[in-house]
Amino acid sequence: MLAIVVPYYKFTFFEETLQSLASQTDKRFKVYIGDDASIENPNVLLKKFQRKFNFVYHRFEENLGGTSLVKQWERCIELSNDEEWLMILGDDDVLGENVVEAFYANLLEIEKERINVVRFASQLIDGSGVAISGLCIHPKLEKSTDFIIKKINKQTRSSLSEYVFEKEHALKIGFKNFPLGWYADDMAILDYSNYNLIYTINESRLLIRYDSYSLSGNDCNKIEKDIAKFSFFWLLYSQKIDKFNPSQVSLLRRYLLASFLNRIFIKHYLKILYYSINTGSFGLFVELNYGLLNYLKHESKIKQ
Helix, strand or coil: CEEEEEEECCCCCHHHHHHHHHCCCCCCEEEEEEEECCCCCCHHHHHCCCCCCCEEEEEECCCCCCCCHHHHHHHHHCCCCCCCEEEECCCCCEECCCHHHHHHHHHHHHHHCCCCEEEEEEEEECCCCCECCCCECCCCEEEHHHHHHHHHCCCCCCCHHHEEEEHHHHHHHCCCCCHHHCCHHHHHHHHHCCCCEEEEEEEEEEEEECCCCCCCCCCCCHHHHHHHHHHHHHHHHHHCHHHCCHHHHHHHHHHHHHHHHHCCCHHHHHHHHHHHHHCCCHHHHHHHHHHHHHHHHHHHHHHC
């Protein structure tokens, strides 16, 4: 069975999310709503959806999302029971009416291929529910490493809500606790798939909210987002390069250095410096220091 976990905090679009769950053509799922000590109590709204689909609501007394979105996700997942599959649905995102039906229609093939990560097509919507992008589809079977490189190059996109994970495998690995949960979903896709195949169901879609209320749609928390970006590329380059081909490794190195130079921290510099020395990577050593020197020259000219 499928567990749909909804980490709840904002009321603004929550009714649309709940309505999309109530409208599912296949009701073989259970919803677990974890309220992150929100000041916007959803109880009155939830009463409207009693007996429309199976759900459990739990209010946490301590807000975690403000300090660690990943920890909020994880404690919401802990509300679930013995379901084999897991979706983490944003409290402002919307499921197409046949998402669950399509999942079960493909489940035999998913299990036959020993797939741990499943995704649906997606489309971005604004605060009014109007589509602001085309439908994003993917190859039916795609290596997660190839996908992440395409995403880095802005040739595709994805959001956590559109994924279904084999739950036991996901629980064993967990999420990387990056600031704001930024890039934590991308890291999970790689880890949960064992850097192997993702199975796509393009016949159903998720509508992903992208507006000033959403984390992706606003420019707040730039420092935390930049730190998370560096952490993501640092982890891949320093620990996972054996999972990527040589051209992909070169690209990861370029993005690692770019993320460092975008917002310079001495601890980030020292990480790359020591790594380049310890691994005998002379090219990385030169690129790091050449990039830093150019940055300092540029800053010096601005201040003059």
